[in-house]
Amino acid sequence: MAVDRAGFLSMRSLSYVNELVGGERELDHDSVSYTQLSRDIRAAFADFARLAMVTDLDLLHLWAAGSNTDALSMSVEDMNSNQFRDWLAAIGLGRTLRMYDDALHTEFEDQFNNRLQKLIEVANEELDDDEISE
Template sequence: MPYCPNCGDQVKDIHHYCGSCGQALSDIAESENEPPMAVDCEGFLSLRSLSYVNDLLNGEQELDRDSVSYTQLSREVSAAFADFARLAMVKELDLLRLWAAGSSSAALDMPVADMNSNQFRDWLAAIGLSRTLRMYDESLHTEFEDDFNERLQKLLEIAGEELDS
């Protein structure tokens, strides 16, 4: 049984599209018996979902909840939340401290055009964290973001002191 070249899920020979990610399967060789190697990526979104999101941001596409791209994006976001749930079950693991220890707080103060790829990733992570909280507040009609931002600033200060010592 062949595997989808995009997500690695098993597909049947009679399928024209992958049931998991919507990838066209016409290019899969019949002799392919092993799943493709996993592609290392920076985040949890596949290139297909990143492309879809970029098209939405650039106004090249409208949000279509019935599209295959939206379905894949939904699955990837659900998988990311499941991963965070697993992390939350690890006793004494402070996710924010973990993130702050691997981030460069100096990157948050420089212009994006001057950042290297690691600094840009750290900047995106900080922006993403903040916007995730904003989406949470907007969805549930809460005001968690402001309180969290204050706590995050204190944490970044502590992490910076620990890294300096």
């Protein structure tokens, strides 16, 4: 599926990552492609540092404001490019937490998942209470 690029990776880095995922290449720390990917990642971290300086900015709200909530419940084959991008963003959130844990030897992903599960339970209880009161 063709997707418009709106991410932080350059096309060169994205091609390199796709080749790594597809098994066409192996991770080579000495390659020019790896160096470019490293630059892209450093630039992304710098951008996130700037975002983190904005008081009360919630990345999940930012993402949700421009996303299609139907995308997470659809088959990938039935998605348009915007829905596919939203689906990738949701997958990316989980995978980013896993990469964070792998890099820093923490268990933040498990803690996040537990908190998210509790939040879902509270939201469901509130929805049930609202339905009963109506």
